Amino acid sequence: MTDVDVLVIGSGAAGLCAALAAVEHGAERVLIAEGSAEVGGSSRLSGGIVMGSRSAIQYANEIHEEEDDLFADYRSLMRWDIAAGPVRKFARRSGETIDWLAAHGVPFFERLIFGGEERQPRSHAVDGGGQALIEALHRAASTRDVDIALGQRVDRLLVQNGRVVGVAVGEDEITAGAVVLATGGFGASPEKIAELFPSAWDPERTWYIGHDGARGDALDLAGAVGAQVTGQDRGLRTLGPGGTFVNEALLPGWVVLLDADGHRFADETAPYGILDNAVRAHGNRCVAFIDSAALAPPAELADRYRLAYKQVWPNHPPFRPRHYTPDMIEFMLGQKRAFVADDLASLATEVGLDPVAVTGEIVRYNAFADAGSDDDHGKAGKFLLPLRTPPYYAVPLYPIAVNVTGAGLRIDDCARVIGADGQPVPGLFAAGECTGGLFGPLYMGSGNSLGLATGIGRIAGETAALEARAVEATGERH
Ligand SMILES: Cc1cc2nc3c(=O)[nH]c(=O)nc-3n(C[C@H](O)[C@H](O)[C@H](O)COP(=O)(O)OP(=O)(O)OC[C@H]3O[C@@H](n4cnc5c(N)ncnc54)[C@H](O)[C@@H]3O)c2cc1C
Incomplete structure (x- = not known):
């Protein structure tokens, strides 16, 4: 026995x-x-x-x-x-x-x-x-x-x-x-x-x-x-800049992600498993771009900046940005994990991307935002907010938060x-x-x-x- x-x-x-x-x-x-x-x-x-x-x-x-x-x-x-x-x-x-x-x-x-x-x-x-x-x-x-x-x-x-x-x-x-x-x-x-x-x-x-x-x-x-x-x-990896130990599975819709060629490669609000896969297919790194309006939204757009998540969980408080807040950006700037510039071309150069490609891509994105239709990746119109308010910020991201093996x-x-x-x-x-x-x-x-x-x-x-x-x-x- x-x-x-x-x-x-x-x-x-x-x-x-x-x-x-x-x-x-x-x-x-x-x-x-x-x-x-x-x-x-x-x-x-x-x-x-x-x-x-x-x-x-x-x-x-x-x-x-x-x-x-x-x-x-x-x-x-x-x-x-x-x-x-x-x-x-x-x-x-x-x-x-x-x-x-x-x-x-x-x-x-x-x-x-x-x-x-x-x-x-x-x-x-x-x-x-x-x-x-x-x-x-x-x-x-x-x-x-x-x-x-x-x-x-x-x-x-x-x-x-x-x-x-x-x-x-x-x-x-x-x-x-x-x-x-x-x-x-x-x-x-x-x-x-x-x-x-x-x-x-x-x-x-x-x-x-x-x-x-x-x-x-x-x-x-x-x-x-x-x-x-x-x-x-x-397994499942989520994106982070390194050094923050903050897991951010879902990105706010107003973040723009560019790959090493300075091009968008996905709907930034895609489910995390799908975004992870897209990052993998684009060299396993990317850069998040935001503008100052995202950190201090004008009153008339406050709701659109706040309600920027596709997924809503009944057992979870509304999702909020974790890296893309004034405090965290400040912290990451101090760590040289975030970068700031008054124009997109300088910012692109700072993070090692082609300034022409980045500037062109954001101009293109802003046109989609104006039209309310993302013809490249199909991000929902309500999440499309133009990046036009300097200074601009860039955060190089890597799929380094291991969620599931x-x-x-x-x-x-x-x-x-x-x-x-x-x-x-x-x-x-x-x-x-x-x-x-x-x-x-x-x-x-x-x-x-x-x-x-x-x-x-x-x-x-x-x-x-x-x-x-x-x-x-x-x-x-x-
Ligand atoms: C923060 C977070 C949020 C997540 N949210 C979700 C979600 O909402 N939905 C979802 O589907 N997945 C989610 N996941 C993934 C999911 O939780 C895990 O994949 C899943 O819980 C794994 O379950 P498990 O029973 O295999 O292992 P675990 O729950 O990790 O249990 C394994 C246990 O085995 C014990 N153990 C290990 N080695 C030994 C040993 N030699 N002897 C004795 N005991 C040992 C460990 O101490 C542990 O208690 C999340 C993961 C994390 C970390």
């Missing part, structure tokens, strides 16, 4: 959902080992937006989708470059997962939001954000007798005859019928960012916005049993970890940000990661419970 039926490593959204689902599928003794002193990981810090299609909330909003609509959109947006099996299963069950979370006490708003560029809104916002999501799941796990051991950072998997049979924390070993890895991403490990997410790595500027437990432990633990790692150089363990549609031989590693499952291949070349939108963490977490818990029962039934001793 093993010490526990299912052992889950990590207590974020993926781990808690796996543990709950395992109990519901017959596992009697479920233990979560959590490395830090508190439950929740990055999931607790998150905005608590969860993607799902065909939930009761969607139906209540009179949104009706076909079973494979989310999968089809996901696959085409990712240009088919994803692990189709697990993504399809996540997508098909995603509405049911939202209902399941709600039944476990997760307080969703009735109103949905657009997470990216989808036809129908699919992003479900939790009232109280990630904190409320984790509290509800933690409560549900406690009432179902899931044990949680805090301060227990697992450092080794126990393996017998190629099967994972438990885990170890230092000298303490514990055997299990099945083990679920749910240790989150690797944003807190600079070495792993440099190796597995090189386009986000800049030794001078890169920083991580999430939980310090996200060190990529699953990769080391499962690497020792030959697990495959996939999804290199994927996408490289991780290859899994199948039952969340089984795939080994070097292409076959599942017996006894080993994974869910959440420690998995790989589920984010394609871009991050789909708000709720993408928690949708996967909760959905694949459930699948991992269900299959792990069945595996543990099979192990028990065959009398296999560890």
Whole structure:
């Protein structure tokens, strides 16, 4: 007899959902080992937006989708470059997962939001954000007798005859019928960012916005049993100047972004996953231009400058600029991370761009603003405000705030970890940000990661419970 039926490593959204689902599928003794002193990981810090299609909330909003609509959109947006099996299963069950979370006490708003560029809104916002999501799941796990051991950072998997049979924390070993890895991403490990997410790595500027437990432990633990790692150089980065540690996922509509050629390359209000991808395609750097009207708007335009965001979240105060305020600009000028000049040509030269290209591009943009129509990138007319009030400011930006890491363990549609031989590693499952291949070349939108963490977490818990029962039934001793 093993010490526990299912052992889950990590207590974020993926781990808690796996543990709950395992109990519901017959596992009697479920233990979560959590490395830090508190439950929740990055999931607790998150905005608590969860993607799902065909939930009761969607139906209540009179949104009706076909079973494979989310999968089809996901696959085409990712240009088919994803692990189709697990993504399809996540997508098909995603509405049911939202209902399941709600039944476990997760307080969703009735109103949905657009997470990216989808036809129908699919992003479900939790009232109280990630904190409320984790509290509800933690409560549900406690009432179902899931044990949680805090301060227990697992450092080794126990393996017998190629099967994972438990885990170890230092000298303490514990055997299990099945083990679920749910240790989150690797944003807190600079070495792993440099190796597995090189386009986000800049030794001078890169920083991580999430939980310090996200060190990529699953990769080391499962690497020792030959697990495959996939999804290199994927994830979500947001733009920053470096040195400020302020995460600005959404830009105000009045910012103009120019690439290294001095040209606009995107609708600046595009969802962050899409903007990230556009920056990647344009040399991985860009420069934000604003004028003085943006810092001190004239009274008659105050509302247009204030209501400058396309996304509105029901659980979030109205978005406000974070880098483009008088105080921050002052601070960045002092750090030589922002630049100012009375004319655009001098400013362009100051930031290393071609003055003719920059001046021409802003003249062109101002004409679009006057006409209320952005013929180059389709930014909505209400966000088009001309840059005509000197002095002008420029802030060189880099995609260096790591939000989500996408490289991780290859899994199948039952969340089984795939080994070097292409076959599942017996006894080993994974869910959440420690998995790989589920984010394609871009991050789909708000709720993408928690949708996967909760959905694949459930699948991992269900299959792990069945595996543990099979192990028990065959009398296999560890
Ligand atoms: C500020 C912020 C906002 C975000 N907002 C959203 C959002 O609104 N919607 C969305 O979809 N995504 C969002 N994301 C991303 C999303 O929150 C994460 O991708 C997701 O929560 C990951 O869940 P997880 O369960 O895989 O990992 P986590 O929630 O990070 O949990 C992993 C846990 O494993 C523990 N652990 C690690 N190693 C070990 C070990 N060896 N032994 C034991 N325990 C270990 C960690 O301490 C941690 O508690 C946001 C991220 C951040 C940082």
